[in-house]
Amino acid sequence: MNHEKLKEIQEARPAHVTLVAVSKTRTKEEIDEAYAAGCTVFGENKVQEIVRKHDPRYHWHMIGHLQRNKVRQVLPLVDMIQSLDSLSLAKEIEKQAAKIDKKMAVLVEVNISQETNKSGITAEETMDFIDICRREFPHIEVQGLMCVGPNTGDTKRIEACFEQMHQLYMQAQERFGDSIRWLSMGMSADWKLAVQHGSNMVRIGSDIFGPRQYDTQ
Numbered sequence: 001m002n003h004e005k006l007k008e009i010q011e012a013r014p015a016h017v018t019l020v021a022v023s024k025t026r027t028k029e030e031i032d033e034a035y036a037a038g039c040t041v042f043g044e045n046k047v048q049e050i051v052r053k054h055d056p057r058y059h060w061h062m063i064g065h066l067q068r069n070k071v072r073q074v075l076p077l078v079d080m081i082q083s084l085d086s087l088s089l090a091k092e093i094e095k096q097a098a099k100i101d102k103k104m105a106v107l108v109e110v111n112i113s114q115e116t117n118k119s120g121i122t123a124e125e126t127m128d129f130i131d132i133c134r135r136e137f138p139h140i141e142v143q144g145l146m147c148v149g150p151n152t153g154d155t156k157r158i159e160a161c162f163e164q165m166h167q168l169y170m171q172a173q174e175r176f177g178d179s180i181r182w183l184s185m186g187m188s189a190d191w192k193l194a195v196q197h198g199s200n201m202v203r204i205g206s207d208i209f210g211p212r213q214y215d216t217q
């Protein structure tokens, strides 16, 4: 892993911004090394990887598309599901969380860039979606919003998406109160820009661990 880069991120990150170290494709040894260097929250996008690497000393966030048939398995292992992207998934989370008497913290994933290969609900649907979750699923706590920025080098376009997310986040806070407290956006390439636009949770993989050999998403 890149200790210098991690230190740089830790120093540049404002205190209110939570760093999620994205450890997909990394070994448990690499994760332990990052933990020793100060990372405490790890993001994974595959259930099998969370099951394989899970360590109760660390916090784990599910950040990738979650299939309904894997909810039961992953639920006890994670502190947050950042990728709630459909009502059918919410229904299954509710069902399984009720069984183990857990209130599951989730973020609603918004496909802000409207790229067809990305998961997430639309910006227009977001308020109603949160409203339904709050009314119908007592074992789910919607704590905020998550997005993946557009896949482009066009800074203006990235900023426009981040700004739209920030507006949506503030709107959700206004309507649903302080339970909405996380805006998860920004990855290795764009996290500083995301923080400038109100992100308080950044998900950084390659800048901490080095380039991935293969990409799973």
Ligand SMILES: *Cc1c(COP(=O)(O)O)cnc(C)c1O
Binding pocket: 022, 024, 045, 063, 064, 148, 187, 188, 189, 203, 204, 205, 206, 207, 217
């Ligand atoms: C892989 C991934 C990241 C981290 O990406 P990097 O470019 O390696 O920092 C963040 N969020 C999600 C949802 C991811 O799948």
